Amino acid sequence: MLRRLVQQCSQMKTPLRVSVAQRSASSLVDLREGDYKSFDTQNPQYQQFNDKGPVWACNEWDPLEEVLIGRPENAVVPYARVEVKACIDPKKWHFFEKNGGKYWADVMPEHWKKLVSEVETFVKVVEGEGIKVVRADAFDHGKEFKTPFFASNGLYSAMPRDILMVVGDEIIEATLAWRQRYFEFYAFRNVVLDYWKRGAKWTMIPKPSCDSRLINENHSPDPKYGDFVTTETEPLVEAADFVRAGTDIFGQRSHVTNQAGIEWLRRHLAPRGIRVHELHFVEPRAMHIDTTFALVKPGYALTNPKRPLLEKDKFIKAGWKLVDAPIPSVPDGHPMWMASVWLAMNTLMKDPSHVFVEKNEVALHKVFEKMGVKSIPVDLLHMNTIGGGFHCWTCDIRRRGKMECYF
Ligand code: ABU
Numbered sequence: 001m002l003r004r005l006v007q008q009c010s011q012m013k014t015p016l017r018v019s020v021a022q023r024s025a026s027s028l029v030d031l032r033e034g035d036y037k038s039f040d041t042q043n044p045q046y047q048q049f050n051d052k053g054p055v056w057a058c059n060e061w062d063p064l065e066e067v068l069i070g071r072p073e074n075a076v077v078p079y080a081r082v083e084v085k086a087c088i089d090p091k092k093w094h095f096f097e098k099n100g101g102k103y104w105a106d107v108m109p110e111h112w113k114k115l116v117s118e119v120e121t122f123v124k125v126v127e128g129e130g131i132k133v134v135r136a137d138a139f140d141h142g143k144e145f146k147t148p149f150f151a152s153n154g155l156y157s158a159m160p161r162d163i164l165m166v167v168g169d170e171i172i173e174a175t176l177a178w179r180q181r182y183f184e185f186y187a188f189r190n191v192v193l194d195y196w197k198r199g200a201k202w203t204m205i206p207k208p209s210c211d212s213r214l215i216n217e218n219h220s221p222d223p224k225y226g227d228f229v230t231t232e233t234e235p236l237v238e239a240a241d242f243v244r245a246g247t248d249i250f251g252q253r254s255h256v257t258n259q260a261g262i263e264w265l266r267r268h269l270a271p272r273g274i275r276v277h278e279l280h281f282v283e284p285r286a287m288h289i290d291t292t293f294a295l296v297k298p299g300y301a302l303t304n305p306k307r308p309l310l311e312k313d314k315f316i317k318a319g320w321k322l323v324d325a326p327i328p329s330v331p332d333g334h335p336m337w338m339a340s341v342w343l344a345m346n347t348l349m350k351d352p353s354h355v356f357v358e359k360n361e362v363a364l365h366k367v368f369e370k371m372g373v374k375s376i377p378v379d380l381l382h383m384n385t386i387g388g389g390f391h392c393w394t395c396d397i398r399r400r401g402k403m404e405c406y407f
Contacts, residue, residue, distance in 0.1 A: 049168045049169055049272070049403055050169045050199065051168075051169065051402070051403075053169045053198065053199040053200055054066075054195045054198040054199060054200055054397070054398070055166055055169050055170070055171055055195050055200035055201075055397055055398065056166075056168065056169055056398050056399065056400075057166040057167075057168075057244070057396045057397065057398060057399040058167075058168055058244065058246050058399065058401055058402065058403045058404070059244050059245050059246050059295065059399070059401070059404075059406075060243055060244055060245070060294070060295040060296075060349055060396075061295065061296060061297045061298075061349040061351065061352045061399075062351065062352075062399035062400055062401030063350070063351040063399060063400045063401065064131050064348075064349070064350050064351065064396055064398070064399055065131060065132065065398040065399065065400055066131065066132040066133075066134065066396075066397040066398035067126060067131055067132070067133055067134070067348075067394050067395070067396050067397060068133075068134050068135070068136065068160045068164070068188070068191060068394060068395040068396075068397055069119070069122065069123055069126070069133055069134075069135055069136075069160075069393060069394050070119075070135075070136050070156070070157055070158040070159050070160050070388070070392075070393045070394070071119075071135055071136045071137070071138050071156075071157045071158065071187070072104075072112070072115055072116050072119055072156070072157075072158055072383075072386070073116075073138035073157070074103065074138055074139065074140045074141050074142060074156075074157070075103065075104045075105070075141060075155065075156035075157070075158055075386060076101060076102065076103055076104065076141045076142055076153055076154060076155055076156065076180070077095075077096065077099040077100055077101065077102050077103075077104055077107055078096055078100055078155060078178065078180055078338070079096065079100035079101055079152070079180060080093055080096035080097045080100050081178070081179060081180070082215065082216070082217050082219050082229055083177055083178050083179065083215050083219075083229050083230065083255065083256075084096060084178055084180075085219075085221065086219055086223060086228070086229035086255045086285065086287075087255050087256070087285050087286075087287035088285070088337075088338065089285070089340070090221060090222075092337055095337055096337075101153060103142060104156075104386060108335075108385075111335070111382060111385065114382040115382035115383055115385065115386070118378075118379050118380060118381075118382050118383050119383060119393070121378065121379060122356075122378050122379075122380070122383070122390070122393070123135075125356070125376065125378050126356070129350055129354075129376065131350070132398075134191055134397065135191075136157040136158075136160060136187045136188055136191060137157060137186075137187050137188070137189075137190055137191070138157065139154070139157050139186055139187040140154075141153060141154030141155055141156055141157070141184075141187075142154070145182070145183055147182060147209075147210075148209075149209050149210060149211040149212075150179050150210065150211075152179050152180045152182065153180070154180060154181070154182075154183060154184060155178065155180045155181045155184060156184070156187075156386065157184070157187035157188070158386060158387075158388060158392075158393060159240070159387065159388045159392045159393060160188055160393075160394065160395035161239060161240045161288075161290070161388070161391055161392045161393070161394060161395050162174070162176065162181075162184075162238050162239060162240045162288070162392065163176055163181075163184060163185055163188065163238070163239055164188060164192070164239055164395040165239035165242060165244075165395075166395065166396060166397060167244065167249070167269060167272075167274060168272070168274075168403055169199075169200060169201055170200065170201035170202070170203060171192055171195060171196075171200055171201070171202050171203070172203045172204075172205065172239065172265075172268075173185050173188075173192065173202075173203065173204040173205065174205055174237045174238050174239040175205050175206075175207065175208050175235070175236050175237050175238070175261065176238060176256070177208075177210065177214075177215070177230055177236050177238065177255065177256035177257075178256070179210050179215070182210060185204070195397070203268070205235065205237050205261075205264060205265075205268075206234070206235065206264075208234040208235065208236055209234060211233075213231060213233045214230060214231055214233045214234055214236070215229060215230055215231075216228075216229055216230070216231060223284050223285070224284055225282050225283065225284045227284070228253065228254070228255050228258070229255045230255060230256065230258050231258070232258050232259055232260045233260075234260065235258065235260040235261040235263070235264035236256060236257055236258045236260070236261040237257050237261035237262070237264060237265055238254070238256040238257050238287075238288065239395075240288035240289065240290055240391075240392060241254050241256065241257040241287075241288055241289050242257075242265070242276075242289065243289055243290065243293065243294065243295050244295075245295055245298075245406045245407070246402075246403055246404040246405055246406050247273055247274055247275060247403060247404070247405040247406075247407075248274075248275050248277060248405070248406065248407050249265070249269070249274060249275070249276045249277070250276075250277050250278075250279050250289070250293070250295075251265070251276060251277070251278060251279070251289065252278065252279050252280065252281060252286060252289045252292070252293075253278065253280075253286070254286035254287050254288065254289075255285070255286060255287050256287050256288070259278075262276060262278050279293065279309060279310070279311050280309070280310040280311065281293065281304070281307040281308065281309055281310070282307060282308050282310070283306075283307040288392070290345075290346050290389075290391045290392065291304065291339065291340060291342040291343055291345060291346050291389070292304045292307045292342070293309060294345055294346070294347065294391070296323075296349065296352075296355070296368075296371055296373060297349070297352035297353075297371070297373070298352070298406050299319060299320050299321060299406075300320065300321050300323060300371050301315065301320060301321070301322050301323070302323055302324075302325050302345055302347075302367070303322045303323065303324050303325065304324075304325060304342055304345065305324040305325065305327075306342070307342075309322070318407050321371075323367060323370075323371060325342075325344065325345040325364060325367065326361075326363035326364055326366075326367055327363075328341040328342060328343075328344035328345075328361060328364075329344070329360055329361055329362070329363065330343075330344065330381070330384070331381075334381060334384075334385075335385050336384055336385060337385055337386065337387070338385070338386055338387030339384065339387040339388070343380075343384045343387075343388065343389040343392075344358055344361045344364055344389070345364065345389075346388065346389025346390060346391040346392055347364075347389065347390050347391060348390035348391050348394055348396075349373075350376060352373070353372060353373055353374060354373065354374050354375075354376055355368055355373050355374075355375055355376065356376050356378055356390045357375045357376065357377060357378070357390070358377070358378070358379070358380040358381065358384075358389070358390075359377035359378060359379050359380070360381070365377065378390070
């Protein structure tokens with residue numbers, strides 16, 4: 001198996017920087033067995049952090065105090081462009097060929113009403129847990145726009161996780177590779193501006209052109225693992241391709257995040273003592289790490305049994321348990337137009353002992369229970385249809401806790 005993967009990696013159009021063998025010898029982190037080092041607050045480098053400001057989140061599990069939740073209003077169906085097809089099962093392409101550019105609410109009105117009602121219920125459940133909820137703007141994504149390189153209308157305000165990443169007291173606005181999402185940041189602009197005015201650090205990763213050098217129009221409809229639709233001409237970072245564990249952030253090369261993007265984030269965060277590590281999973285249509293690898297709490301990660309992690313040993317050596325998610329129980333025929341059933345594992349940690357999880361994913365509730373995590377069950381099935389679970393639909397703005405090193 002490992003030999004086959006190494007061969008696949010070496011055949012990639014965009015080769016990995018180092019071989020799998022070299023990586024296991026050197027590149028991840030010096031993972032130290034079960035010994036979670038406290039953050040060195042005496043180090044002047046770290047004192048740049050301001051945990052008293054409006055924005056503060058260091059990992060995926062500290063107690064959640066404030067969260068941004070996306071909005072379904074005015075969401076538009078993606079066009080069947082090459083970068084969209086790269087991420088989506090070919091069996092579903094006909095839907096985008098027929099409906100691309102139309103409002104979802106017009107394409108599936110009955111389903112849409114249920115989706116909207118699920119989002120509003122989710123908001124109430126989160127508020128009921130004592131967490132402050134802020135909302136994205138109901139931006140009209142049907143409006144046409146033009147850049148020097150292409151014309152389109154927009155997509156949606158539904159998935160803040162794809163575009164926003166909070167690291168300590170900084171909000172980082174990511175890039176988004178699908179051309180239809182080029183100006184999606186405006187849906188979150190007022191929210192981000194407000195945090196910035198109140199003292200948060202705010203960074204926008206350089207806006208890529210998304211031109212024909214960056215997006216390969218001749219991409220294979222049946223890509224092998226590692227054959228990406230995006231090239232390396234400019235950095236691409238989608239925030240949902242990264243998960244945070246204090247001073248260590250783990251990310252993946254996908255169709256929407258490239259090596260240049262990972263390197264950009266690495267160099268940006270290094271001066272603050274944050275290390276960005278690239279992980280590799282065998283998934284030919286990779287888009288966003290949070291249906292593949294989810295950090296639950298110190299020492300526990302949820303893994304996707306169908307998308308094996310190549311760097312498993314590093315985590316195990318560091319005393320982490322990698323727990324496979326069960327096969328999701330999404331009913332046959334349920335329209336999962338923009339994602340796979342693995343959105344089931346796209347959960348949101350309320351704190352290290354509680355998780356927001358789809359109500360019907362009973363097997364997953366049991367898996368969490370074994371990890372000492374109690375499920376807060378919420379309906380999500382219709383929200384899944386446009387490509388996101390609880391993690392995707394949210395961006396944690398404040399989590400109570402410290403910047404610590406877990407490796
Ligand atoms: N938000 C992208 C979902 C990727 C997947 O279906 O696994």
